[in-house]
Amino acid sequence: MSTPFSKIIAGDLPGHFVWKDPEVVAFLSIAPLRPGHTLVVPRAEVDRWTDIxxxxxxxxxxxxxAIGQGVRAAWDAPRAGLVIAGFEVPHMHxxxxxxxxxxxxxxxAVEVEEDQSVLDAAAERLRTALQGLDFPHAVAPRT
Structure with missing residues (x-):
């Protein structure tokens, strides 16, 4: 059975992508901890990170x-945090x-962001930062 993330990757569900390469994608979380909260997801459906x-x-x-460098630059944050929890969706992220x-x-404390323009703006901000850092697989900012 296809996971919600596989459906986002396939384009069957919307996603605010900031990175695409042959093996891995990254898109914004719809329930962000902070603006710029991004999910890094393998294209392959693997449930647990211990099984990948x-x-x-x-x-x-x-x-x-790379995403961590981008969120630090885009939001002038002192750190980029990383968590692998694995409870929300059965697809490693x-x-x-x-x-x-x-x-x-x-x-x-997270809530689903209902205002798509907020996610659009955060994605654009992160895309611009990633492009400025010269990452070739970053999704280009919209012009």
């Missing part, structure tokens, strides 16, 4: 690092978000 092929996990972490302190990782 090591080379693909390495690729996911490389993309997460890495949460990357700008962070100022540990309270920025309170998953119990």
């Amino acid at each position: 092929e090591p080379a693909l996990l390495t690729r996911c972490m490389e993309v997460a690092q 890495i949460h990357v978000a700008p962070a100022w302190d540990l309270s920025d990782f309170d998953f119990t």
Whole structure:
């Protein structure tokens, strides 16, 4: 059975993509911890990060690092946080978000962002930062 993330990757559900490569994509979370909260997701459907092929996990972490550099630059954050929780969707994903302190990782406080223009603006801000950092697989900002 296809996961919600596979449906986003296939274009069957909407997604605010900031990164696409042959193995991994990244798109904004619809329930952000902070503006810029991004999910790094392998195209392959793997439920648990402990079950993923090591080379693909390495690729996911490389993309997460690039996204982390992008969110730090875009939001002038002192840190980019990274969490692998695995409870929300049965498809391995890495949460990357700008962070100022540990309270920025309170998953119990998140709410779905209903205003798509907020997500559009955050995606555009992150795309611009990633392009400025010269990452070739970053999705180009809209012109």
